[in-house]
Amino acid sequence: MNQHHGDHDHVHHGSEISPVEARVRALESLLTEKGYLDPAALDALVELYETEVGPHLGARVVARAWVDPAFRTRLLTEATPAIAELGIGGRGGEHMVVVENTPEMHNLVVCTLCSCYPWPVLGLPPVWYKAPPYRARAVIDPRGVLAEFGVTLPETTRITVWDSTAETRYMVLPMRPAGTEGFSEEALAALVTRDSMIGTGLPRALPVEPAEMPV
């Protein structure tokens, strides 16, 4: 590192571009010239996944399943059309499977190959989901992985690990927390976390007086 002293200003003549940024800009400009890409469409995609698609959508699915037994049955039987009933679906969720947690069975989802994930209900995957330790350990030591996420299950609860692929992407239907009888779907959805739908977490503990939560 250079040590600047005295009171002379350091003058910037140009802009900084990192090697990876330059590679990405290069591909984007070449592919746009060749007619493969439309920059406006790229911007729209980024905005969609930054602002609209995320785990709040999966939380709506879970909350509906908690209050509507017929929907729950449809969701567990054939998830993709059931989820589409809520207007949720599309790329990365062409074939989804929902697996239900019970006192006897906890489900955990991983993509051992790369990072396949049900985008329409959960958005894009978190960094740890794509990293080698989770990909490997979810399969060989799911209970240890859960402990790292702060989840301790009864010894009698079996853990089933589901391997998402490009063709089939899994989502967990967590157990409805006790003490939520009479909650609205919206209040229930607020208890559903991203990790609870991957299986590395549980729904939130009850908030204080949900009826009095500020709007």
Place this chain on the structure above:
Amino acid sequence: MTDLSPSPFSAPWEAQVFAMVVSLREAGLFTWSEWAERLGQGIRPAGAPERAADYGAWLATLEGILAERRVAGPETVAARTEAFRRAAEATPHGEPIRLENDPLYRP
């Protein structure tokens, strides 16, 4: 969800890579199955530890597919990358970096 979700991208380039891959898949350049298979190979280099399936891995996978399909070869991509690097150097700080700012730019 009561908490606001942070951006799924940690840098703008990650978002651009994601959007390019989605667009090219939708343009029919590859299927998601092919993509996952290539990505899975790319993050398991022979004789080296497995890597994360992050956006850097997406970028490398995309470059490999584009070269193989003769859409954009490594030399072309390297030359354009270098052009952007020169363009950045010639762009006053704070202004958008455009390819036209490359002193060697020929339209």
